[in-house]
Amino acid sequence: MNLETLTAAANSNQWLAIMPELMLGCIALLLLVLEVVLPKSKHDLIPGVAILGQVGVLVGLILNYSTPYLDPSMRDTFNGLLAHTSQGQFMRVFFLLTSILVCALGSVALAKQRMPRIEFFHIVLVVSAAMMLLAQSNHFVMLFVALETVTVGFYILVSYVRTNPLSLEAGLKYLIMGALSSSLLLFGIVMLYGAAGNPLLPGHAETDAMNFDQIANFLAQNPDNFLAQLGVVLVLAGVAFKIGAVPFQIWVPDVYQGAPTPVTAFLAVGSKAAGFAVLITLVQVFAAYKGILVPLLSLMAAATIIFGNLAALTQHNVKRLIGLSGVSHAGYLLIGVIAILFVPNAAASIYFYLVTYLLASFAVFGVMTHVAGVNDADQELEHYTNLAKEDPFLGGVLAVGLGSLAGIPPLAGFIGKLLVFIPAFQAGLYWLLGIAIVGVVISIYYYFGWIKAAFFSAWPVPTIENESETRPARTPVTFGLGTVLGLLALASVLFGFYQQPVIAWLTAAL
Amino acid sequence: MSDTYFYIFAAITVASALAVVFKRNTVGASLAFLLSLCGVAGLFLQLDAQLLAVLLVLVYAGAVVALFLFIIMLLNMQGGDRPVFKKMTIVSSTIAGALLLTGVYLLAKRPELARLPEAGQPASVLLDLKIYGAKLFTTYLLPVQVVGFLLLIAMLGVIVLSKKFEGLEDVK
Numbered sequence: 214m215n216l217e218t219l220t221a222a223a224n225s226n227q228w229l230a231i232m233p234e235l236m237l238g239c240i241a242l243l244l245l246v247l248e249v250v251l252p253k254s255k256h257d258l259i260p261g262v263a264i265l266g267q268v269g270v271l272v273g274l275i276l277n278y279s280t281p282y283l284d285p286s287m288r289d290t291f292n293g294l295l296a297h298t299s300q301g302q303f304m305r306v307f308f309l310l311t312s313i314l315v316c317a318l319g320s321v322a323l324a325k326q327r328m329p330r331i332e333f334f335h336i337v338l339v340v341s342a343a344m345m346l347l348a349q350s351n352h353f354v355m356l357f358v359a360l361e362t363v364t365v366g367f368y369i370l371v372s373y374v375r376t377n378p379l380s381l382e383a384g385l386k387y388l389i390m391g392a393l394s395s396s397l398l399l400f401g402i403v404m405l406y407g408a409a410g411n412p413l414l415p416g417h418a419e420t421d422a423m424n425f426d427q428i429a430n431f432l433a434q435n436p437d438n439f440l441a442q443l444g445v446v447l448v449l450a451g452v453a454f455k456i457g458a459v460p461f462q463i464w465v466p467d468v469y470q471g472a473p474t475p476v477t478a479f480l481a482v483g484s485k486a487a488g489f490a491v492l493i494t495l496v497q498v499f500a501a502y503k504g505i506l507v508p509l510l511s512l513m514a515a516a517t518i519i520f521g522n523l524a525a526l527t528q529h530n531v532k533r534l535i536g537l538s539g540v541s542h543a544g545y546l547l548i549g550v551i552a553i554l555f556v557p558n559a560a561a562s563i564y565f566y567l568v569t570y571l572l573a574s575f576a577v578f579g580v581m582t583h584v585a586g587v588n589d590a591d592q593e594l595e596h597y598t599n600l601a602k603e604d605p606f607l608g609g610v611l612a613v614g615l616g617s618l619a620g621i622p623p624l625a626g627f628i629g630k631l632l633v634f635i636p637a638f639q640a641g642l643y644w645l646l647g648i649a650i651v652g653v654v655i656s657i658y659y660y661f662g663w664i665k666a667a668f669f670s671a672w673p674v675p676t677i678e679n680e681s682e683t684r685p686a687r688t689p690v691t692f693g694l695g696t697v698l699g700l701l702a703l704a705s706v707l708f709g710f711y712q713q714p715v716i717a718w719l720t721a722a723l
Numbered sequence: 724m725s726d727t728y729f730y731i732f733a734a735i736t737v738a739s740a741l742a743v744v745f746k747r748n749t750v751g752a753s754l755a756f757l758l759s760l761c762g763v764a765g766l767f768l769q770l771d772a773q774l775l776a777v778l779l780v781l782v783y784a785g786a787v788v789a790l791f792l793f794i795i796m797l798l799n800m801q802g803g804d805r806p807v808f809k810k811m812t813i814v815s816s817t818i819a820g821a822l823l824l825t826g827v828y829l830l831a832k833r834p835e836l837a838r839l840p841e842a843g844q845p846a847s848v849l850l851d852l853k854i855y856g857a858k859l860f861t862t863y864l865l866p867v868q869v870v871g872f873l874l875l876i877a878m879l880g881v882i883v884l885s886k887k888f889e890g891l892e893d894v895k
């Protein structure tokens with residue numbers, strides 16, 4: 214180890230390139246310091262600090278959107294661990310937005326629970342920073358460390374409401390499933406490393422057998438390496454756990470139900486988007502193994518759409534319902550991922566879909582957070598009876614959110630689905646599209662069942678004696694939450710009508 | 724000769740891993756886990772991964788299993804009655820297990836495995852602890868920092884999930 218190598222390594226560590234992540238980490242630490250320094254009466258300010266700080270980071274990130282690091286000559290920093298791409302830049306903004314919305318919902322939901330609050334915001338901030346690094350990682354070591362930080366954060370967040378047995382059960386299930394998926398992913402990485410690092414094979418990695426560029430180069434020169442095939446399949450299996458695709462969806466309903474509602478929203482939007490960001494990167498790295506990727510992902514997408522929609526049909530708990538419907542959304546997105554292998558620019562449609570999914574999901578989760586009572590896991594469809602009559606605003610936001618998730622024109626969700634299906638059509642994935650359309654039709658049934666519960670009065674269920682009213686009391690929505698929900702619903706409607714400039718920008722930029 | 728060692732270590736690993744699952748006494752199970760880790764360390768030694776073998780014994784066998792034992796003894800769990808499996812569970816898990824075994828068997832029988840090229844020495848062997856440490860502080864500096872945050876949130880998580888918060892006024 215001489216001076217030159219040390220200097221080269223130090224010069225490659227461009228900390229300025231990951232300024233947003235660093236600032237999130239600093240805000241997270243600041244929250245802990247504030248908890249110690251501030252008197253107890255001022256602790257209500259801390260969630261505000263978390264949200265305002267993130268809004269500041271978001272504004273800074275958008276102002277510096279086209280950083281010099283996006284230039285191909287400066288793209289690789291941290292010795293090739295990170296690669297700054299326009300896709301990564303877009304996902305950074307996406308994750309920051311998710312994190313701000315989760316913190317906003319968290320400050321509403323945690324006030325109803327007897328639980329500590331500062332730690333929640335701290336963990337959400339660190340997890341978001343890790344997701345942002347994940348979307349930019351270009352090396353399996355960085356990918357795994359960032360992914361584990363996200364996963365460990367979620368273990369805690371899922372079981373956060375310790376007093377609720379369902380939350381603890383969800384945490385335990387997520388822990389076991391998460392550990393299993395991490396081990397599959399690691400085993401796959403080891404196989405790829407072993408194959409790509411073998412100096413006897415043509416095109417082996419010269420310096421770093423875990424760097425994505427070098428692995429892609431190796432795979433292109435060895436199109437039928439058995440060890441690498443195993444590695445590719447196992448890595449995909451590990452990522453499939455994160456996005457909740459069949460056959461790795463088994464944890465979804467229980468974990469979504471038990472987790473506090475803001476965490477469910479974080480899992481549904483943030484964790485899934487992180488999985489897809491990784492998947493889009495990896496599919497491009499593994500492009501040489503199209504022969505196994507396409508049938509594998511197609512089967513997975515078809516099974517995911519069918520299972521998610523059929524299982525959601527019979528749910529009465531809205532958190533389980535939205536979890537299983539999220540499974541089917543992962544299926545639609547998987548079709549888009551397959552299309553990337555055939556059609557250039559197909560990734561842009563996935564990113565647009567993710568944005569519409571974020572807007573619609575947070576609108577629905579915001580209403581859920583507000584309507585939920587003290588027992589967060591107990592949110593039945595019956596609790597939404599007459600919601601639209603008593604609070605037309607909440608009812609309207611719920612209808613827009615669910616309509617967008619179902620893909621009803623002219624809402625944003627419809628355009629998102631259309632954009633994902635067009636490249637799939639160009640790629641000739643006709644039978645998958647057929648299944649997807651059947652899935653969309655089925656999904657309308659359960660989404661509208663929920664809307665019906667909120668808008669049309671049902672026959673009152675005769676109450677049995679000694680059984681008190683289970684429905685949590687309704688309170689008017691606060692100004693802050695109302696503004697956020699209104700903006701989300703408005704954006705869902707606007708993107709349905711004026712999506713053209715956004716799509717043009719996404720296609721050009723990504 | 725090295726084949727004999729491989730089979731000995733592999734047998735130790737698999738047999739004690741099975742014992743972890745089947746032993747009813749939790750202390751015995753964690754001791755079997757210790758033995759299994761030692762078997763894996765032996766396998767690592769055969770692969771010229773001395774550092775990994777030493778770390779496995781030091782960290783897992785030395786510290787983690789000791790922690791397991793502490794917790795088992797602190798909690799003093801009495802093994803309650805096990806629920807009897809439903810017929811459906813037994814049938815489906817047998818089918819799943821058979822499928823898994825068939826998969827592994829077919830995989831091991833693949834002709835590609837026999838034709839795998841001999842692995843040469845990698846360009847840079849991380850045998851030396853010094854090289855390994857230098858890598859952590861140069862190439863892999865960022866992941867090390869991220870792991871620092873990982874440990875921080877893990878610690879906070881333990882506090883949130885285990886501390887009694889009744890006495891705090893800031894919890895409404």
